[in-house]
Amino acid sequence: MSENDVLVSIKNLGVSFYSEDGIAKAVQDVSFSISKGKTFALVGESGCGKSVTALSIMKLIPFPPGEIVSGSIYFKDKNLLELSPKRMRTIRGNKIAMIFQEPMTSLNPVYSIGDQIAEAIMLHQHKTDEQAWADSVGVLKQVGISDPERRVYEYPHQLSGGMRQRVMIAMAISCRPELLIADEPTTALDVTIQMQILDLLDELQEQNDMSILLITHDLGIVAERAHKVAVMYASRIVEIAGCRALFDEALHPYTQGLLKSLPRLGVNKKRLDTIPGSVPEPLHFPEGCKFHPRCPLGNKDNRCRSVEPDLREVKPGRFAACWRVQGYQTEKERLEYGTKFGK
Amino acid sequence: MVNLKKKNQQLGLSYGELVWREFKKSRVNIIFLIFIIFLFCLAVFAPFLANDKPFVIRIDGQLRFPIFKSLTVSNYSVFLAAAAGLIQLLLIYRNRKRIDPSIRGAVLFRQIVVIATIVAAGIILLFIFFPRRLDATDYKSMLASGGATDAVFAPIPYGYARTDLEVREEPPSRRHWLGTDDVGADVLCRLIHGSRISLSVGFVAVGISSIIGVFIGSVLGYFGGKVDFIGMRFVEIMMAIPSFFLIITIVAFFPRSLFNIMIIIGITSWTQNARFIRAEFLKLRNQDFVQAALSLGLPLRSILFRHMLPNAIAPVLVNATFGIAGAIFIEAALSFLGFGVAPPTPSWGQMLSLGVSTTGRFLWWLTVFPGLAIFLIVLAYNLVGEGLRDALDPRLRRAV
Numbered sequence: 234m235s236e237n238d239v240l241v242s243i244k245n246l247g248v249s250f251y252s253e254d255g256i257a258k259a260v261q262d263v264s265f266s267i268s269k270g271k272t273f274a275l276v277g278e279s280g281c282g283k284s285v286t287a288l289s290i291m292k293l294i295p296f297p298p299g300e301i302v303s304g305s306i307y308f309k310d311k312n313l314l315e316l317s318p319k320r321m322r323t324i325r326g327n328k329i330a331m332i333f334q335e336p337m338t339s340l341n342p343v344y345s346i347g348d349q350i351a352e353a354i355m356l357h358q359h360k361t362d363e364q365a366w367a368d369s370v371g372v373l374k375q376v377g378i379s380d381p382e383r384r385v386y387e388y389p390h391q392l393s394g395g396m397r398q399r400v401m402i403a404m405a406i407s408c409r410p411e412l413l414i415a416d417e418p419t420t421a422l423d424v425t426i427q428m429q430i431l432d433l434l435d436e437l438q439e440q441n442d443m444s445i446l447l448i449t450h451d452l453g454i455v456a457e458r459a460h461k462v463a464v465m466y467a468s469r470i471v472e473i474a475g476c477r478a479l480f481d482e483a484l485h486p487y488t489q490g491l492l493k494s495l496p497r498l499g500v501n502k503k504r505l506d507t508i509p510g511s512v513p514e515p516l517h518f519p520e521g522c523k524f525h526p527r528c529p530l531g532n533k534d535n536r537c538r539s540v541e542p543d544l545r546e547v548k549p550g551r552f553a554a555c556w557r558v559q560g561y562q563t564e565k566e567r568l569e570y571g572t573k574f575g576k
Numbered sequence: 577m578v579n580l581k582k583k584n585q586q587l588g589l590s591y592g593e594l595v596w597r598e599f600k601k602s603r604v605n606i607i608f609l610i611f612i613i614f615l616f617c618l619a620v621f622a623p624f625l626a627n628d629k630p631f632v633i634r635i636d637g638q639l640r641f642p643i644f645k646s647l648t649v650s651n652y653s654v655f656l657a658a659a660a661g662l663i664q665l666l667l668i669y670r671n672r673k674r675i676d677p678s679i680r681g682a683v684l685f686r687q688i689v690v691i692a693t694i695v696a697a698g699i700i701l702l703f704i705f706f707p708r709r710l711d712a713t714d715y716k717s718m719l720a721s722g723g724a725t726d727a728v729f730a731p732i733p734y735g736y737a738r739t740d741l742e743v744r745e746e747p748p749s750r751r752h753w754l755g756t757d758d759v760g761a762d763v764l765c766r767l768i769h770g771s772r773i774s775l776s777v778g779f780v781a782v783g784i785s786s787i788i789g790v791f792i793g794s795v796l797g798y799f800g801g802k803v804d805f806i807g808m809r810f811v812e813i814m815m816a817i818p819s820f821f822l823i824i825t826i827v828a829f830f831p832r833s834l835f836n837i838m839i840i841i842g843i844t845s846w847t848q849n850a851r852f853i854r855a856e857f858l859k860l861r862n863q864d865f866v867q868a869a870l871s872l873g874l875p876l877r878s879i880l881f882r883h884m885l886p887n888a889i890a891p892v893l894v895n896a897t898f899g900i901a902g903a904i905f906i907e908a909a910l911s912f913l914g915f916g917v918a919p920p921t922p923s924w925g926q927m928l929s930l931g932v933s934t935t936g937r938f939l940w941w942l943t944v945f946p947g948l949a950i951f952l953i954v955l956a957y958n959l960v961g962e963g964l965r966d967a968l969d970p971r972l973r974r975a976v
Contacts (some may be wrong), residue, residue, distance in 0.1 A: 245821075269757060289892050291871055293867065293870055293871060302689075321873075323872075323873065324720070324872040324873065325870070325871055325872065325873030326871060326872035326874070327873055330871065330872070331868075331871040332870055333867065334864075335864050338863060338864040338865060339864040339865050339868045341865045341869070341883050341887070342591070342865075342887065343591045343886040343887060345677070347677075347678055351678070352872075352874065352878070352882075353872040353873070353874070356872075356873065356874060356875075356878075357873065360684050362678065362679045363679065364679070366678040366679070382862075384676070385678070387772035401868070402870070404872065405871075405872075428714065432913075513911055568948050
């Protein structure tokens, strides 16, 4: 993978939310990059910082209470975090677009869907009313809405959930963005519609050569669609790997736990495996590795309890953040560890 | 254009149409809406309904039309504005039949801009070029002395500023249907002309308070945080001031004019609107469609006023109808206390204050009729407001 293929590169992103109870570090030290025309999946439980990461790319973190405290987000050669709000608006919806989880509430109930799609086209591509409406019909057709000439005049309440999500996607791709952020695009839809929407995203990706940042907690989706996967746990990325590699051999104990808890065809089990305990709250993160209280490898290791592991390349193309993963510690650390903890 | 009718059918009902469909279900709503429209017509055509100048009169064998000559520049401005409003309504109806739904919004916007510009320009031109003239001819005495013939008068052949001491303080009779006041002016005539004051005070004052309230409320609600905290404390300070006494104080300092009263009522009654809009915006700010609009890179102007405001406007619309009733009431109270418009300009509150004459007699017709007029218009606005609130309330609306 050469440098030119990278579309978005995030380095050491940190996002904090300020509340009366203290500072919640929702995202810490997150780094990854998305290649052109590829799907990058961000996986994790609710509240682990996936959506906050996505909103940071759009610079839509509500301030107050949230603030991007550190890091950089390079979109091609521009650092988005340094752009003025005005410049950022020319990127939002135009170069980077986003689709949301809840199709039922993501469309404005008082305008027809054509109105809403056309507004973005008129804004970013400086087209007239008539042209923008013609384009809206075009994108509706592209996202597989039947009879788009008619649908374009309809209001959101006249459409079903799957149709609305298609309209959302149409809005997002109307200006041919280079990056599409899909924040749990199928969570609110039933399984058959999920399939269709994901197939549609794949198809559009191929047609428009766009990158997709797919945010989900559904590992099944990831296995089928993503080229690269990052697993997030409690505000940090704990593992990044190619999709196939991750499912073949997960390195981080959290990822291993996630994969074990999936139902598998052909394996007869009464109960699925679970990861004991629950995700720590952002205001009360444990010291050291955030996963250590739940870690199946045991947390007797002092190092796990006291020092937070950062993300390192442990094998070619494999990144993990766990002291216990083979090849994680440097020689120096091993020596230091050995002397300091006396074990 | 061929399949426009089909398109309209497929289009489904827009938000406005849904509200209208719900609104017209109640007969009370319709009756009082018609009553308000009727009052508007009365106000617009007041000079033709009650005027001491005849429509037509023959003087020295020549036909003359004194009523049109006697109309003032403000009368013509009112006609112009009313005609523009009517044309706009017809255009909206025509748009639905002729214009493709995709560009209907833009076309409507263009029409409103063009018509508003024409009206504004027309009024300014009228004020500049309209000749000031005063027709002091007493056509009735000319008629009586035989100097003129073939006169056609308005249904109520008296001017609102007439003084005729021979018929002062007369109870209702054949000649003066609702009696006369302390200077002998016809009460019905003054009632009709007074409706102009009441209606315009209601509309302009509420217009001012709604615009201020919506603007401040939307900024506070959208930005939240410190802006909201400081802003809301300011709003609360404004609310703590007893507005009627403030109005009386301010009115005492400024010359007695209708515009001053409108502006003062407007800038003292915006707080409730600001609170409504703020509350709605706080709720809407985190809605997905606002996030989606943000993620499309739309400018703040569009997000605040195009995407959020239509979803937040319902309580303000309802409040506006109550506000109109309130403003009419305040104007009547100010006039009753003698702080309102200066005579001879008629106002309902001022007429009410004449109910007890200087000689101590109680003139019931000067109390009952203006009082009834105030009561009915306030009732009508309140009922229409209530109907609108029910129609806008999505919980009461059946699923479409």
